[in-house]
Amino acid sequence: MTGATTPDVSTRSYRERLIPGPGLFIALLLVVPAVALVLTPVNAAIAVPTGVIVYIIAAATMLLLSPTIRVAQGRLIADRATIPVDQLGEIELLGAEALRAAIGPGLDARSFLLVRGWITRGVRIENVDPADPAPVWILTTRHPRRLADAIAAARVSDS
Incomplete structure (x- = not known):
């Protein structure tokens, strides 16, 4: 995980509704x-x-109709999509410019996207499941650090 701190047990669950501003x-x-x-x-x-x-x-x-991103019971749930946290690799926190580049022309068409135009930050999460065709998940979130910490904490608690 890029630039993450040691996960705190209290950040094990996470929930965010991507409502418009x-x-x-x-x-x-x-x-x-x-x-x-x-x-x-x-x-x-x-x-x-x-x-x-x-x-x-x-x-x-x-x-x-605003989607929800959650980390609960060892899973990352982004709207209707779900993946176990142990199938997730490196997490990159994305600012406005990095997010724009991540979803720009160089984007792998197989990537899973949950992007809302009114949110300018996000995360890019590597998918290490060999059976899953999506190489990365790119999610917009108002709290990228908290989401990354919750995923890291969920990995630790599942170990």
């Missing part, structure tokens, strides 16, 4: 006047309330 919800507010503009010629009385309802539905959908 407040800026995206503010930008999404533009749906209210857009819907109102379209509906005003049809029925002006329902234009703004319908815009608000569309906003609430869109915001709720973004929240409910």
Whole structure:
């Protein structure tokens, strides 16, 4: 693991929901006047309330469909994908530039990605399982160090 400290037993489990930041919800507010503009010629009385309802539905959908990254019971779970931590190799912490390079043109198409554009940091985790076609997992996370420490702690506790 690149640059990791000794894992602490208290970091054995990890959970993070990759919800969008407040800026995206503010930008999404533009749906209210857009819907109102379209509906005003049809029925002006329902234009703004319908815009608000569309906003609430869109915001709720973004929240409910946000993936989760977890480390629990000796497994890394990224949305619906899961892998035992003993099948994971070196972990590289990625800042904004390193993440951009990791998912750029040089990316191996077989890699497993859980990337959200509103999160600018992440981890690149080597997959050492010879039966798994994905050579690496690249995950965006707001807390790359905590995720790496949780994986390391889970490896230690499984040993």
